[in-house]
Amino acid sequence: MAQPSDEYWTLAEPDRFTPWEVLAHLADFEAVFRRRLLQTLKEERPTLWWRDPGELAVEHRYDEQEPHDSLRKFAVERAETLVVLRSVPTDAWLRIGVHPRYGEFTLISQVIQVHAHDLYHLRQLADVLASLPTP
Secondary structure (H helix, E strand, C coil): CCCCCHHHHCCCCCCCCCHHHHHHHHHHHHHHHHHHHHHHHHCCCCECCCCCHHHHHHHCCHHHCCHHHHHHHHHHHHHHHHHHHHCCCHHHCCCEEEECCCEEEEHHHHHHHHHHHHHHHHHHHHHHHHHCCCC
């Protein structure tokens, strides 16, 4: 497999993930989001699982992840999340989980958070791509 371009391993801004690390992060956090959804569905007002994203990046070695593997993992994880979401009964969408840093989140709010998280990182990737010289 071809090696990814060096530009994708460099930081666009300090304290942010590189483009390839973003892919590893999205793959990792999809399981985190699903875990929170399942907690909210199964428990009464659960404290939602949380870890610092930077700590997880170091622990899971995002800087060593192969981008194609991260994309495959993300696709599998997202498909599993969609299975969960399709099974949510109508009366469960207002169930509440409590995030240790941000407080109460309904199941609906958690789904919105997943989409906002995706958009944040897609914007980050678009900014990096826009800053690269054109071939």
